[in-house]
Amino acid sequence: MKTFKVQSFILISIGFILGMSEFIIVGIINDLASSFHVGISAIGFLVTLFAIVYAITTPVLSMLVGKHRLSRVMLGLLIVFITSNVLTAVATSYFLLAVSRILNAVVAGIMVSIAITFAAVIAPPQKRAWLISWVFSGYSIASVFGVPIGTWISDQVGWRVAFWLIVAISVVIAFMFMLSLPSDLTQGATTGLLDQLQLFKDKRILLGILLPVLNLGGVYVVYTYLRPIVTGGLHFPNAFVTPFLFIFGLASLFSNQFSGRLANGNGLKSMERVFIIQAITLIALSFVFAMPWLGLVCLFCLGMTMYLLNSPMQMFYLAVAEQDYPQSMVLASSLISIFNNVGIAVGSAAGGGIVTHFGLNWLGLGGGIFTVVALMTLLLLNRVRRQMGTE
Numbered sequence: 001m002k003t004f005k006v007q008s009f010i011l012i013s014i015g016f017i018l019g020m021s022e023f024i025i026v027g028i029i030n031d032l033a034s035s036f037h038v039g040i041s042a043i044g045f046l047v048t049l050f051a052i053v054y055a056i057t058t059p060v061l062s063m064l065v066g067k068h069r070l071s072r073v074m075l076g077l078l079i080v081f082i083t084s085n086v087l088t089a090v091a092t093s094y095f096l097l098a099v100s101r102i103l104n105a106v107v108a109g110i111m112v113s114i115a116i117t118f119a120a121v122i123a124p125p126q127k128r129a130w131l132i133s134w135v136f137s138g139y140s141i142a143s144v145f146g147v148p149i150g151t152w153i154s155d156q157v158g159w160r161v162a163f164w165l166i167v168a169i170s171v172v173i174a175f176m177f178m179l180s181l182p183s184d185l186t187q188g189a190t191t192g193l194l195d196q197l198q199l200f201k202d203k204r205i206l207l208g209i210l211l212p213v214l215n216l217g218g219v220y221v222v223y224t225y226l227r228p229i230v231t232g233g234l235h236f237p238n239a240f241v242t243p244f245l246f247i248f249g250l251a252s253l254f255s256n257q258f259s260g261r262l263a264n265g266n267g268l269k270s271m272e273r274v275f276i277i278q279a280i281t282l283i284a285l286s287f288v289f290a291m292p293w294l295g296l297v298c299l300f301c302l303g304m305t306m307y308l309l310n311s312p313m314q315m316f317y318l319a320v321a322e323q324d325y326p327q328s329m330v331l332a333s334s335l336i337s338i339f340n341n342v343g344i345a346v347g348s349a350a351g352g353g354i355v356t357h358f359g360l361n362w363l364g365l366g367g368g369i370f371t372v373v374a375l376m377t378l379l380l381l382n383r384v385r386r387q388m389g390t391e
Helices: 004-027 029-036 040-064 070-090 094-122 125-157 159-180 193-201 203-208 210-223 226-233 238-264 267-285 292-305 310-324 326-357 360-388
Strands: none
Touching (some): 004 094, 004 125, 029 094, 029 159, 040 094, 070 159, 125 238, 193 326, 210 310, 226 238, 226 292, 267 360, 310 326
16 A cells, blocks of 8 residues: 555645645635624634744744654644544634634644655655645645535535534545555754754745745735625625636646646746736736626636745755755745745735725735735845855
């Protein structure tokens, strides 16, 4: 059973359940608001809260892994993850719902970090970028199938059933993981937490961690409020939401897959053009609310660009760590997910402020500002890489 294909499937499936658990809030935001008698901005705040906790706890837990066997750590995390989704499914108040999401966020970041570390070890060198992009694509597969199915289940029989489905899938994946992944894998020897933090002395890393913050910051200004945009802003019926989320998920899946191809070339150079396209798309969204189908085109283009940064950035972090900071491999593996979630926190919070004070039609413009700053940061990083001879 211990074949590369089976192992890859399990690691991708971990990305899937993490993505489904995190992103499903976007599809059921109206149902949760109605169930707990709060506004959609209060449910949107759960996205921000999740991302903040994720970003704070992931680096701490990554450093605490030390020399522990990664398989044992992952199994413990899967148990906590399953428990958090059970708590969500049975939550009787907004407070308990928030607590369950915090618990989920605590383990989600380190889970994907360890999955990426396993991917980097089990994959042949020529397939490393491919498998890492597919682990990230697990999130997009969740967007394609998991979130629309969860949204449909929520509409038909209630949102709690959707979380019970996540629990059931997670239990199966946990058993498959125990049977198939290497049990003796550890990260490189470390001399302490401060030794691992040496990674952050590198100016390439300091510039690099800003990029996922700004990229997904811009995207999540819009993405957090995707359902209200489609129904309240562009005036499509509620029945249109599930098929639209499926199409949007396909676009994000393409984004993750093409991200792997970019990583095999000079991906960070190519991202300069991507950020230009993304900025134009986001800014245009604010001016096409009176043209619903054109608005959908903008959202579809956003889905196609939102994850293109992932694999080039992940390969960049790993390359710097492997060459200069081998004691920080798990931490380096976690950087993209950590700072993606910082971006999600910042972007969803900014989106909530924009919706509250200005309205849905200003979300695209707000997101576009983030992307323009991301482009300027990327240009500076690429200049530093050229000067250091590491481009």
